Each structure stands twice: as structure tokens, then as C-alpha cells.
Amino acid sequence: MISEPATKSESLRALKWLNFFVADVQTGLGPLIAAYLASNGWSPARLGVFLTLGGLIPIALQIPAGGLVDGMRSKRGFAALAIVLVAAGALLLSRSAALPTVASAQVCLAVAGLFLAPILNAITLGITGPDGFDLQLGRNQSFAAAGNVAAALVAAGLSYKMGMRSVFLLSAVLSVPTLACLSRIRAADIDPGLASGAAPEDSEKRAGVFRVLLEDRVLLIFLVCAALFHLANAAMLPQLGEMLAHGQSRMAGPMMSTCVLVTQLVITFTAASTGRLAGRVGRRPLLLAGFGVLVIRGALYTVVHGNAALIAVQLLDGVANVIFGVVSALVVADRTRGTGRFNLVQGALATFVGIGAALSTTYGGLLIKRFGYNASFLGLAGVGLVAFLTLLVFFPETLETPPELRLNEGEAAA
Numbered sequence: 001m002i003s004e005p006a007t008k009s010e011s012l013r014a015l016k017w018l019n020f021f022v023a024d025v026q027t028g029l030g031p032l033i034a035a036y037l038a039s040n041g042w043s044p045a046r047l048g049v050f051l052t053l054g055g056l057i058p059i060a061l062q063i064p065a066g067g068l069v070d071g072m073r074s075k076r077g078f079a080a081l082a083i084v085l086v087a088a089g090a091l092l093l094s095r096s097a098a099l100p101t102v103a104s105a106q107v108c109l110a111v112a113g114l115f116l117a118p119i120l121n122a123i124t125l126g127i128t129g130p131d132g133f134d135l136q137l138g139r140n141q142s143f144a145a146a147g148n149v150a151a152a153l154v155a156a157g158l159s160y161k162m163g164m165r166s167v168f169l170l171s172a173v174l175s176v177p178t179l180a181c182l183s184r185i186r187a188a189d190i191d192p193g194l195a196s197g198a199a200p201e202d203s204e205k206r207a208g209v210f211r212v213l214l215e216d217r218v219l220l221i222f223l224v225c226a227a228l229f230h231l232a233n234a235a236m237l238p239q240l241g242e243m244l245a246h247g248q249s250r251m252a253g254p255m256m257s258t259c260v261l262v263t264q265l266v267i268t269f270t271a272a273s274t275g276r277l278a279g280r281v282g283r284r285p286l287l288l289a290g291f292g293v294l295v296i297r298g299a300l301y302t303v304v305h306g307n308a309a310l311i312a313v314q315l316l317d318g319v320a321n322v323i324f325g326v327v328s329a330l331v332v333a334d335r336t337r338g339t340g341r342f343n344l345v346q347g348a349l350a351t352f353v354g355i356g357a358a359l360s361t362t363y364g365g366l367l368i369k370r371f372g373y374n375a376s377f378l379g380l381a382g383v384g385l386v387a388f389l390t391l392l393v394f395f396p397e398t399l400e401t402p403p404e405l406r407l408n409e410g411e412a413a414a
Contacts, residue, residue: 011127012136014184015120019140021178022116023147025086025171033093036164040097050102058110059354063213065114066347069122070196070206070340079119079182085112087175094168118346121329123185125342126195133333138275138326145267145322152261197333197342206340213348219335221394222328223352225291225387229324230356232384233294235364236377237317240301240310243373255307259314266318267325274326283327283334284397290323291388298381302374334398 042050072078089108092101120140128136158166198206214220237259244255278286297316304313332349336342360380367376 008127008186008189011185011189012139014181015124015127015136016139016143018178018181018185019120020143020147020150021174021181022083022120023144024151025083025090025174025178026113026116026151036093036168037097037102039164042097050106054106054110055354055358058114059351059358061114062347062350062354063344064347066118066343066345066350067209067341069115069118069343069346073192074187075119075123075126075190075192075195076182076185076187078115079123080179082112082115082119083175083178083182085109086116087172090168090171090175094165094172117350118343121346122195122343123190125197125333126190126192127185129191129194130333130337134275134279134326134330135272136275137329138272138278141271141275141322141326142268145264145271148264149261149268152257152264156257193340195342196340197336197338198340209341209344212336212339212341212345216335218396218398219332219345221390222331222335223348225287225390225395226324226328226349227352227356228383228387228390229291229294230353231360231363232298232380232382232387233317233320234357234360236298236301236380237314238361239364239368239373239376239380242368255310258311259317262311262314263318263321266315267322270318270322271326274322275330278327278330279399282397282399283331284391284395286323286327287331287391287395288388290320290327291384291391293323294320295381295384295388298377298384301377331398334400 037050069075069078085108089105089112092105092108095101121137124136124140125133154170155167158170196206212219240259241255274286293316297313297320300313300316301310304310328349329346332345333342336345363383364376364380367379371379
């Protein structure tokens with residue numbers, strides 16, 4: 001295990017709690033916006049178009065946003081701006097459900113969402129360097145998942161007792177401790193060159209965008225597999241909710257909430273050890289395990305019945321997601337080491353993930369319409385199996401790959 005220098009320990013503690021509070025601030029917003037707008041008279045058609053556009057536009061901007069983060073020297077300052085934008089969006093939503101106000105809020109939230117995750121990973125890499133990144137990233141993910149659990153529980157209680165607007169106000173208020181945590185991270189502890197994946201001897205030099213995104217075949221294979229993973233994964237839980245609503249509508253809501261909490265609890269308790277394990281056994285074995293678990297989960301939904309059994313299956317969702325969440329960022333760091341393009345490729349990963357997730361519900365919905373729920377779960381699991389086999393055959397280990405060998409490996413993998 002890599003031990004961090006004593007001078008950086010305070011910054012790393014603050015970084016963990018920053019991830020916790022960022023999750024608190026964001027979790028209270030996303031799931032409730034649709035319900036809030038629907039309760040204020042928005043028609044399903046209008047709401048669907050609005051949310052679809054709000055989801056697709058950020059996907060198109062992820063790569064240039066990542067490139068912008070690579071070029072920023074003050075990562076803390078831009079993180080602070082993103083947190084303030086989240087607070088502004090939350091305050092706007094708490095005031096009114098009128099279209100101009102909601103549209104302004106969504107712009108604030110979308111811009112903040114483009115930058116927050118890559119900046120947090122960049123700050124982590126800038127403090128720890130590549131050798132300590134896996135362990136600290138796992139710790140960050142663990143605290144973020146704990147924040148998701150806390151925010152979901154508090155949001156459920158607040159919305160029940162005081163209405164949904166109170167949750168938006170809470171998100172705005174929580175930006176204060178979030179900014180306080182950010183202020184405890186010392187700017188001197190963040191190496192701007194390391195934060196972008198640049199070579200230590202030339203922290204200002206960056207590889208060409210097309211060289212990084214198109215010539216590294218190993219990275220391209222991984223991005224395609226990431227899209228397939230989310231194409232298989234994103235629709236599974238919503239479809240489970242739909243299926244439960246048909247058979248036991250009273251239990252559908254509590255069951256879905258329980259399933260989400262189970263996933264986040266698994267991530268909370270296993271993310272740190274996942275990061276540690278990724279540094280010991282490598283990225284590829286863990287990715288194969290995570291993708292394999294996704295396939296098994298989809299198949300089990302067709303044969304498992306009863307609430308307790310379905311919740312047990314949901315444990316597998318936590319396993320697959322904690323592996324993907326931690327290891328995917330590590331693969332990006334491995335493949336961009338020395339290029340100065342870590343955040344650009346983080347943006348590319350987010351784009352592929354977003355495309356896969358956006359297509360998942362459409363693909364799953366078509367299968368349900370034609371063949372039923374069991375066929376849809378098997379169809380989604382089939383996509384996961386394609387991703388698993390692609391990794392198995394074409395994807396090499398990326399841990400500690402020397403930078404000068406990357407393009408040659410990419411050609412061999414092709």
C-alpha cells in the first residue's frame with residue numbers, strides 16, 4: 001500500500017469528505033426533478049422532451065469539457081464554481097416550476113455536472129500521483145456512496161414532511177460544508193501536471209487530441225466496452241420497478257428505494273478495498289469479474305421471485321458498479337499517463353457511458369413490448385456478455401504499462 005506524505009494527509013481527508021458532500025448536494029436533485037415538475041402540472045410529453053434534451057446536450061459536451069479541465073491550473077477554483085452552480089440551480093428550482101426558471105436551473109446543473117466528477121478525479125490524481133491513485137480513488141468512491149445513502153434518506157423524509165421544494169433548499173444549504181471541505185485541500189498539494197496526466201519532466205506538454213482518442217486501440221476497446229456495459233446495465237433496475245408495479249404496486253416504491261440503497265451500501269463498504277485490489281491484481285481481472293456479474297444479474301431476474309431474493313440479486317448491482325466506477329477511472333489514468341490528457345479521456349468515457357445508458361431504456365423497452373420482461377432482461381444480459389467477451393479477447397492489462405509502449409500495444413490489440 002502506498003502511504004501518502006504527512007503534509008498531504010489533511011488534503012486527502014478533506015477530499016474524501018468533499019466527495020461525500022458533493023454526492024449529498026447532487027443526489028437530492030436528480031431523481032426528484034421529474035416528480036417535482038409532474039406535480040406542478042407539466043405534461044408527460046413536455047417533461048419527456050425537456051429531460052431528454054437535458055440529458056443529451058451534456059453528453060455532446062463531455063469531451064471538450066474534459067479538455068478544458070486539463071488546461072486549468074486552478075482545479076480548486078473551478079470546482080468551487082461548479083458547486084456554486086449546483087447551489088444556484090437548486091435555489092432556482094425551489095422558487096418556481098415555470099419553464100424559464102426550470103430551464104435556467106437545468107443549465108446551471110448541466111454545466112456543473114460536466115465538470116464536477118472529472119475535477120474531483122483530477123484533484124485526486126494531482127495529490128496522489130499515479131502510484132497512489134487507485135487506493136485514494138476507492139476511498140473517494142466509498143465516501144461518495146455513503147453521501148448518496150445519506151442524501152436519499154434525508155430527501156425521502158424531507159419531501160414527505162415538507163414537500164419537494166425543501167429538498168432543493170437542502171441541496172443549496174449543503175453547498176456550504178461542501179465548499180468548506182474544498183477549502184481544506186491545499187492548493188500546493190495539487191500538482192497541476194499530474195492532475196492532467198502529464199509527464200513529470202514536461203508538465204505543460206500535451207499529446208494531440210486525435211492521437212490520444214483514436215490511435216490508442218486499447219483505450220478505444222475499453223470505451224466501446226464501457227458503452228456496452230451501460231447499455232446492458234442502465235435499464236435493468238427501472239425495468240424491475242415496472243415489473244413490480246404491475247404485480248405488487250404498493251410495494252414497488254419501497255422495493256425500488258431499497259434496491260438503490262443496497263447498491264450504494266455495497267459501494268460504500270467495498271470501494272476502498274476495490275481500489276486497493278486493483279493496485280495489486282490489476283485492472284483486467286476486476287473488470288472481467290464486474291462485467292461477468294452484470295450478465296449473471298440480468299439472467300437471475302428471469303428466475304428469481306420474492307422481495308428478499310430480488311434484493312439479494314441487487315447486491316450484484318453494487319458489485320458490478322463499484323468495480324466499473326473505480327477501475328474505469330484507473331484504466332483512463334493508465335492509458336493517458338504522460339499525455340496530459342487524463343481529463344479529456346475522462347470526458348470521452350462519460351460520453352460513451354451516456355450513450356450506452358441513453359440507448360439502454362429504448363432497447364429494453366422494445367424487447368418488453370415485443371417479447372416481455374424476461375426476454376428483455378436476457379437481451380440486456382446478452383449485451384453484457386458481448387462486452388465481457390470483448391474484454392476477454394481484446395483488452396490487455398493496463399496497470400504499470402510504460403507510456404512509450406501504449407501505441408504499440410494498441411496496434412497489437414487491434
